[in-house]
Amino acid sequence: MILYTLKRIVALVPLLVVISFLTFILNGLSPMNPAEVVLHAQGVPTITEELIASTRVELGMDRPLLVRYGDWLLSCLQLDFGNSYITGKPVWSLLGPALLNTLKLTIISSLFIIVISIVLGVVCALKEGKWMDLSIRGISFFLTSMPAYWLAALMVWCFAVKLDLLPTSGMGSAGSYVLPVMVIVIGYAGIYFRVIRSSMLSNLNDDYVLYGRACGMSEMKLTLYVLRNSLQVAVSVFGLAFPIILGSTVVVENIFAWPGLGTLTVKSILGRDFPIIQAYVLVLAVAFVLFNTVSDVMNVAMNPRLRKEL
Amino acid sequence: MKLFDRFLKDRLAVASLAVVAATLLIGLCAPLIAPHPPNEVNLELRFASASWTYWLGNDHLGRCILSRLIYGIRPSVLWVLAALGAAAFFGAVLGFVAGYFRGRTDAVLMRLCDVMLSFPGYVMTLAIVGMLGAGLTNILLAFVVMKWAWFARVIRTTVMQYADADYVNYAKVLGIGHLGIMKRHIAPAALPEIAVIASSAFGSMILQISGLSFLGLGIEAPHAEWGMMMNEARSVMFTRPELMFAPGLAIIVVVSSVNFLSDALQKALDPKLVLSGKRASILNGKILRGLRKKEAA
Numbered sequence: 001m002i003l004y005t006l007k008r009i010v011a012l013v014p015l016l017v018v019i020s021f022l023t024f025i026l027n028g029l030s031p032m033n034p035a036e037v038v039l040h041a042q043g044v045p046t047i048t049e050e051l052i053a054s055t056r057v058e059l060g061m062d063r064p065l066l067v068r069y070g071d072w073l074l075s076c077l078q079l080d081f082g083n084s085y086i087t088g089k090p091v092w093s094l095l096g097p098a099l100l101n102t103l104k105l106t107i108i109s110s111l112f113i114i115v116i117s118i119v120l121g122v123v124c125a126l127k128e129g130k131w132m133d134l135s136i137r138g139i140s141f142f143l144t145s146m147p148a149y150w151l152a153a154l155m156v157w158c159f160a161v162k163l164d165l166l167p168t169s170g171m172g173s174a175g176s177y178v179l180p181v182m183v184i185v186i187g188y189a190g191i192y193f194r195v196i197r198s199s200m201l202s203n204l205n206d207d208y209v210l211y212g213r214a215c216g217m218s219e220m221k222l223t224l225y226v227l228r229n230s231l232q233v234a235v236s237v238f239g240l241a242f243p244i245i246l247g248s249t250v251v252v253e254n255i256f257a258w259p260g261l262g263t264l265t266v267k268s269i270l271g272r273d274f275p276i277i278q279a280y281v282l283v284l285a286v287a288f289v290l291f292n293t294v295s296d297v298m299n300v301a302m303n304p305r306l307r308k309e310l
Numbered sequence: 311m312k313l314f315d316r317f318l319k320d321r322l323a324v325a326s327l328a329v330v331a332a333t334l335l336i337g338l339c340a341p342l343i344a345p346h347p348p349n350e351v352n353l354e355l356r357f358a359s360a361s362w363t364y365w366l367g368n369d370h371l372g373r374c375i376l377s378r379l380i381y382g383i384r385p386s387v388l389w390v391l392a393a394l395g396a397a398a399f400f401g402a403v404l405g406f407v408a409g410y411f412r413g414r415t416d417a418v419l420m421r422l423c424d425v426m427l428s429f430p431g432y433v434m435t436l437a438i439v440g441m442l443g444a445g446l447t448n449i450l451l452a453f454v455v456m457k458w459a460w461f462a463r464v465i466r467t468t469v470m471q472y473a474d475a476d477y478v479n480y481a482k483v484l485g486i487g488h489l490g491i492m493k494r495h496i497a498p499a500a501l502p503e504i505a506v507i508a509s510s511a512f513g514s515m516i517l518q519i520s521g522l523s524f525l526g527l528g529i530e531a532p533h534a535e536w537g538m539m540m541n542e543a544r545s546v547m548f549t550r551p552e553l554m555f556a557p558g559l560a561i562i563v564v565v566s567s568v569n570f571l572s573d574a575l576q577k578a579l580d581p582k583l584v585l586s587g588k589r590a591s592i593l594n595g596k597i598l599r600g601l602r603k604k605e606a607a
């Protein structure tokens with residue numbers, strides 16, 4: 001087990017290097033010369049060839065690619081992602097607080113998603129084929145086909161404008177969490193409860209349940225056993241879900257003017273503020289990879305059947 | 311054609327197939343069907359409600375909402391389908407190569423896929439759009455760049471099942487070339503599965519592209535696109551909420567039909583799934599694989 005964990009950690013290193021390199025050369029994709037972008041962003045009135053050339057030297061862009069990559073990686077490890085092209089402030093001073101706000105939103109939403117999908121999944125599996133199962137699945141099917149922003153607009157219109165219960169945007173009081181969290185939870189719980197449901201169902205039809213029932217074990221106790229086994233799937237599912245939710249709050253944040261990563265990124269994309277976009281991609285990709293590894297390791301720790309294959 | 315027969319028995323599936331086919335057809339023939347040019351500005355008709363000439367009313371520039379909705383099918387559905395097709399094609403080619411030849415080719419390709427898949431989908435799209443600039447072409451490009459790896463991974467698994475089959479080994483012994491075996495013995499078996507995989511990604515792609523357009527990262531201004539139409543309607547959301555309903559409902563109808571269709575295809579392909587409650591035991595691994603598909607989508 002410890003060996004497996006170590007192996008996974010060692011395997012992370014090359015992956016992280018490749019990811020960071022890809023993120024680094026992402027800048028080169030842009031059809032515009034970065035020096036030119038900087039000058040544009042700073043509002044320099046007339047941009048001459050010489051000015052571009054001198055800015056290039058100033059930004060250190062005339063050095064070989066690998067040297068620049070090394071420097072960039074070292075400073076990134078110290079959370080120094082350079083300065084924003086537009087405001088000139090360090091990227092981390094903008095990204096850090098935004099990341100924190102997005103994390104708050106994501107953690108609260110994830111907790112609700114986990115609880116709601118487990119409850120719905122278990123209820124649907126135990127009532128399989130009955131009206132309860134059918135109606136929950138029908139409603140969730142409909143809800144997951146809805147665009148998040150449409151749902152959000154509908155909710156703002158209903159709860160904030162008509163009923164005047166909750167704030168429409170920003171991140172002031174606890175009430176401002178309600179609508180964004182609701183939109184995120186509806187989108188994801190509808191997907192994840194199905195996973196819990198099918199995992200419960202496959203366990204319910206397993207031989208050990210039949211055996212337990214034949215031995216006269218009470219239904220309550222059997223359900224608990226099945227639940228415990230089904231939750232193994234849940235662990236790996238939710239481990240993977242967290243970074244996905246973290247990365248896809250973009251639309252919701254923009255609608256509710258949540259001062260998080262999504263709002264910052266879309267603003268940076270429209271303003272062509274490359275260092276922020278680059279830092280955003282790097283932070284989220286690293287988080288994604290780390291979470292994948294943690295959830296894999298946890299899964300193996302919990303499920304002895306997987307350990308045999310190592 | 312057992313697959314097709316089973317599929318036709320499912321009435322809901324046939325209905326959703328009809329909806330999707332009709333949407334595609336209307337989108338293709340938009341100039342013939344739309345009652346007005348989609349970008350015709352008519353300021354006297356600003357926010358006019360439904361009338362006999364303008365069935366769904368007019369937007370903030372007096373443009374015909376119905377016509378814009380019809381023309382909006384092109385970027386919102388047709389182009390997404392094209393991007394999906396391109397990604398599935400690249401993924402299928404690489405997946406076939408990796409799954410059939412195995413060995414070092416497979417290892418290299420799969421490591422490449424690992425790297426691509428370690429960027430969460432939304433983040434990758436935003437990164438590419440961020441670097442290349444906003445616009446429909448760049449979003450579609452981002453989709454292809456992002457999705458091929460996922461297709462390659464899933465299709466490789468499918469191909470591997472067949473590449474080891476006895477009839478394939480027999481064909482090899484007979485001296486049939488690799489290309490011939492792939493074309494004659496593996497592709498026909500793998501294609502329905504590829505169709506299911508692709509259709510399961512279609513719905514979420516439509517949602518994503520309209521979401522990006524809604525944020526202003528998608529198609530440029532005068533063109534009609536469903537997400538964009540909702541973005542334009544957002545400013546008058548509180549006074550004229552019905553302007554948001556038309557494109558919203560269009561998306562819901564198309565996306566849920568696509569999702570139904572994909573579920574039905576999957577059931578037709580693997581009837582065991584329908585019996586899941588009674589007999590078939592789906593192992594944890596299978597559920598997880600299905601889930602990975604969902605995530606990538």
